Amino acid sequence: MYKLTIEENTYSCQPDETVLDALLRENVNISYACKKGTCHSCMVRSPDILPPQAAQAGLKNTLKKHNHFLACLCHPEQDMVIKLPDQSEFYTQGTVVANEMLNRNTLLLIIAFKDAFEFNAGQFVNLQRPDGLTRSYSIANTPQESNTLEFHIRRLANGRFSEWLHDELKVGDTVAVSEPRGHCFYLPERSDQGILLVGTGTGLAPLAGILTDALAHGHSGPIYLFHGSREVEDLYRIDEMRQLSRQHENFHYVPCVSGHHVPEGFGHGRVNEVALSSLTDLKGWRVFLCGHPEMVNQMKKMTFLKGAASADIYADAFLASPS
Amino acid sequence: MTDTQNNGEGIMSKPLYERIGGEPAVNAAVDIFYRKVLSDDRINRFFDNVDMEKQAAKQKSFLTMAFGGPHNYTGEDMRKGHAHLLKMGLDDSHFDAVVENLGATLEELNVPQELITEVVAICETTRNDVLGR
Numbered sequence: 001m002y003k004l005t006i007e008e009n010t011y012s013c014q015p016d017e018t019v020l021d022a023l024l025r026e027n028v029n030i031s032y033a034c035k036k037g038t039c040h041s042c043m044v045r046s047p048d049i050l051p052p053q054a055a056q057a058g059l060k061n062t063l064k065k066h067n068h069f070l071a072c073l074c075h076p077e078q079d080m081v082i083k084l085p086d087q088s089e090f091y092t093q094g095t096v097v098a099n100e101m102l103n104r105n106t107l108l109l110i111i112a113f114k115d116a117f118e119f120n121a122g123q124f125v126n127l128q129r130p131d132g133l134t135r136s137y138s139i140a141n142t143p144q145e146s147n148t149l150e151f152h153i154r155r156l157a158n159g160r161f162s163e164w165l166h167d168e169l170k171v172g173d174t175v176a177v178s179e180p181r182g183h184c185f186y187l188p189e190r191s192d193q194g195i196l197l198v199g200t201g202t203g204l205a206p207l208a209g210i211l212t213d214a215l216a217h218g219h220s221g222p223i224y225l226f227h228g229s230r231e232v233e234d235l236y237r238i239d240e241m242r243q244l245s246r247q248h249e250n251f252h253y254v255p256c257v258s259g260h261h262v263p264e265g266f267g268h269g270r271v272n273e274v275a276l277s278s279l280t281d282l283k284g285w286r287v288f289l290c291g292h293p294e295m296v297n298q299m300k301k302m303t304f305l306k307g308a309a310s311a312d313i314y315a316d317a318f319l320a321s322p323s
Numbered sequence: 324m325t326d327t328q329n330n331g332e333g334i335m336s337k338p339l340y341e342r343i344g345g346e347p348a349v350n351a352a353v354d355i356f357y358r359k360v361l362s363d364d365r366i367n368r369f370f371d372n373v374d375m376e377k378q379a380a381k382q383k384s385f386l387t388m389a390f391g392g393p394h395n396y397t398g399e400d401m402r403k404g405h406a407h408l409l410k411m412g413l414d415d416s417h418f419d420a421v422v423e424n425l426g427a428t429l430e431e432l433n434v435p436q437e438l439i440t441e442v443v444a445i446c447e448t449t450r451n452d453v454l455g456r
């Protein structure tokens with residue numbers, strides 16, 4: 001019999017019970033449906049130890065890496081601490097060390113921490129204002145770069161949180177930052193695999209982190225980044241990305257503009273259409289999508305139809321604001 | 324619905340789910356099958372507004388059931404799950420198209436014809452519930 005610990009409470013798991021059986025018997029409020037490992041409704045996390053392998057069957061590699069597992073398939077092999085998905089999270093105070101504009105409406109915000117902040121490039125955190133208002137933002141840098149997190153924040157009309165970040169927050173102010181979340185990140189495996197990154201607006205943030213991470217790990221397969229917006233003034237980091245593509249033969253960068261005025265060197269049209277017409281066969285590719293919800297949904301389907309395996313298509317449930 | 328497991332080769336043989344290869348077989352088939360369904364103009368409009376990831380999980384449970392594997396579907400679930408599609412005009416021809424895509428998927432994976440026949444027979448047991456009859 002093993003102990004299951006959730007926050008301050010401890011439950012016992014009988015030898016013939018799964019974690020889900022035990023928690024339901026103990027009246028713990030946990031979501032579940034099929035109890036057979038197919039629906040993934042009862043996915044939880046083991047923060048300190050590797051869960052039994054059988055309990056991770058069918059999960060994406062990035063979820064496995066962070067010790068997510070299915071409670072309905074888990075017969076514990078030792079005592080376990082369990083984190084439920086909706087459990088209140090732990091916030092760390094960071095200090096703003098930079099805030100400057102990346103283009104006419106996107107703010108670069110860099111927050112520094114006393115201790116190392118563990119995350120994978122491409123994950124997101126919740127930022128919290130002193131009054132409790134909270135919003136999710138993708139991390140744009142990689143963990144190798146000192147104890148800082150970088151964010152790209154687009155000003156939204158009447159967006160209470162983005163206006164606060166743009167207009168009121170100053171260098172030296174503190175911000176509460178949650179633990180990192182999300183399974184849209186790079187894993188250093190199959191390094192000859194093609195990688196397709198497609199983003200609109202500030203959807204570039206997680207993609208830039210993933211790109212930097214993949215290049216730092218010596219990913220050798222072709223990497224394509226398509227970054228789109230209606231007008232060229234709403235794109236950013238163009239020169240930096242072009243510079244990167246000159247330094248790395250396998251990295252290809254295509255900024256796209258869907259509006260009327262298209263300068264030389266830019267793809268013309270919606271970023272998803274440009275990407276799909278450039279790459280016709282995605283069999284064996286890894287795909288990362290971020291930005292406009294419609295673009296992300298349409299591209300999940302299209303990249304799958306063009307051959308990418310569903311397990312290789314990454315897009316977080318949290319979507320960056322539309323551009 | 325476990326009675327269907329004994330179709331075909333009699334009570335003494337192993338269940339279909341084991342003979343067809345269990346969960347690895349489901350995993351091998353699910354992307355191929357779902358890609359065929361989404362590419363099939365006879366039926367893909369029924370999948371226009373669904374979330375890819377949730378749908379992939381659903382396709383996996385469907386294949387597990389069709390392969391005679393463990394599942395919790397009841398006739399009532401089938402009715403509820405497809406009621407909104409009936410309003411969009413779901414009928415026998417669409418049901419046939421799905422089964423046809425599943426058969427083609429299994430052929431592509433070199434599953435023996437007699438196992439495919441068993442899978443199709445399991446699908447048939449859900450027809451009236453899916454079509455709300």
